[in-house]
Amino acid sequence: MASISQERLLSRSNLWIALMAAVTLGGFTAIVVGFVIGHHATFNTSTGVPWGILISTYLFFVLPASGLCLLSSLGHIFGIDRFKPIGHRAILIAITLMLSGFLVIASDLESPWRMAMYLFVTPNPTSPMWWMGCLYAVYLILLILEFIFLCRAEAIRRLQASPGSTKLLYRILAIWSNPDMEYFLQHSKKVAKISGTAAVFFAIAALSMLGAVFGFTSSRTIWHGPFLPVYFILSASVAGSSILTLFLVLKHRSKGQEPAPEIAGVTQTLSKLILLLIGIYLVFTVWNILAAQYGLIPESYNSVKVLVNGPLAVSFWAGEIIIGLIIPIAILAYTRGKRTWGLIVAPLLIFVGTFFARYNLVIAGQLSPIVGQDELWHYFPHIIEILTVVAAVGMWLLLYSLGSRLLPLEDNAPVSGQEEGANPPLVPTETATDAPEIG
């Protein structure tokens, strides 16, 4: 460690990682406290509202994780050249999102270990939740497989470019290969492509199955039906493309310089794609609300009233509609993907908006009692629930930042033999190491 100067150690990127590690650690403490004291005392969920913010946060994480897989496939599977440089990063974000998603869902269960024990021992094939668990487990394995072999191909390529490299991680990734042999490079790309193609199918299957978890509950009219499985696929694409754009821009444009032309190109294309998707998403949201209230049919009308003019009104109008839809649409339409600030603010708002959208979806389905009671149920997350969410977000950003920094991602390729620095920028400058490192 002596070779690392103090200046380097205290760089903003290191501070960011240390901060996220601390946040994650603090959040994990809260999760342990929740299990030790018991969820009855540390969760504000109840008989009337059994699913709280942890379920909605699970959706918040795993939806974009599936959407990102679809985006990464545009380049690596469908062969659209423009999207090729984003494949690695998209999958890294997807994997880290999935891990955080599993963390929150496990924290919500009373006996998560039994899930692992009995998942294949006493399966219930009529349960969409069982299918969802299996599909997402396979999906995560495929994503990791695809990612390892993509990184392996990149590591082999970089070792080929600079045979004298001493990077341990690269050497581990390129194990059982000879940098001189083109065969291993091609082989790794092939494995990545096969697992990536399978991952796309599993992403769509898992997403729509997750929609069915809600869509199959016939007694919750605001969830029931084929809408949510379809809505989740669209919503996942919106959230996935937003978070990818945000992280790409933070990674490549925050260093006070213009990014490489292919990155600038793909972020601009992505911003147009987001604008298209979010426009459709807005239409979906509007029709869902309008259809549910039309005719004043008590059960669906009561659930919508909770959103539009009830306890969730602020979260719905301010969080989901204004922050998540109206402002970003205006920004994207105004900047047309040409301004850096627009490419940071709009995707960030959309992504935050999806957090509110998931919360509203999960809670609105439950606040209006299905039993004989006029008074609405009450729910606001307990501090332990909120800290669990913080832990998951912290863990996600921590794992992503570490991965983005240490792994050979295609879009942070060193320029012709540049090997120094853990995370060399596309065009290294003096200020590079001082730049914020969250993307």
Place this chain on the structure above:
Amino acid sequence: MTVSRRQFLMISGLTVGGVVVYGSLPAALWLYQNNKLDDEQTDPAAYQAGKYQWAMIVDIEKCIGCRRCLSACEQENHVPHEPELYRTWLERYEIAADGSLQAELITKTDLGFEPDNDSLNGFFVPKLCQQCANPPCVSVCPLNATFRTDDGVILMDQERCIGCKYCVVACPYGARFLNPETLVVDKCTFCYHRITQGLPPACVQACPRGARSFGNLLEPEDPVRQRLLDESLQVIRPSLGTKPRVYYTGLREGVR
């Protein structure tokens, strides 16, 4: 007229005896009604589930909202004494002055309720797990931790429930809750430990008005089966196709 000591004692004895006999007749009848299942008391090991299809009839007109069923259930099944943790509960409906139906939940911790003098009418609806023949909770449970027995009762496997609460969300009757002591989902079992020994469920036995009757649909002579054939009984939310095994009389429009 003089009354000898012997006559006096005879008259007093007859009077007291008559009162006792007369008074105990309905009590005996009530006891007989509620405990007649005792006569068929069987060895639990010899209980053959295939011979039974359990069902309950709830007479809404008879319920006076005394909440004895709620306490009996809590004690019999060791349900934690908290307002939102219940296997059976009451709903109090009132027809307000404007004709609208207003509903409120009455749980075992409620000591009473304020009468609304403006309301035009009111009634109680006792509720419990409807023991559906087509149960949504069983379909959605990812690990088969909840299941339907051969005699038509929905039970929980305490060792297998992971506490995902999907069944609590999916139950259209709000009959399930997470028990904070066992950390698994809890629900009415029709007092399965009692009915397999020939005893009626605790709530049935506790009801002073006989508002809940319990019986075996496979037994031709069973009064519950007879009533099901003779009377026009209803179930809650029939449109969901859950096929409940708890039937109601006098279920009004608007009860959900």
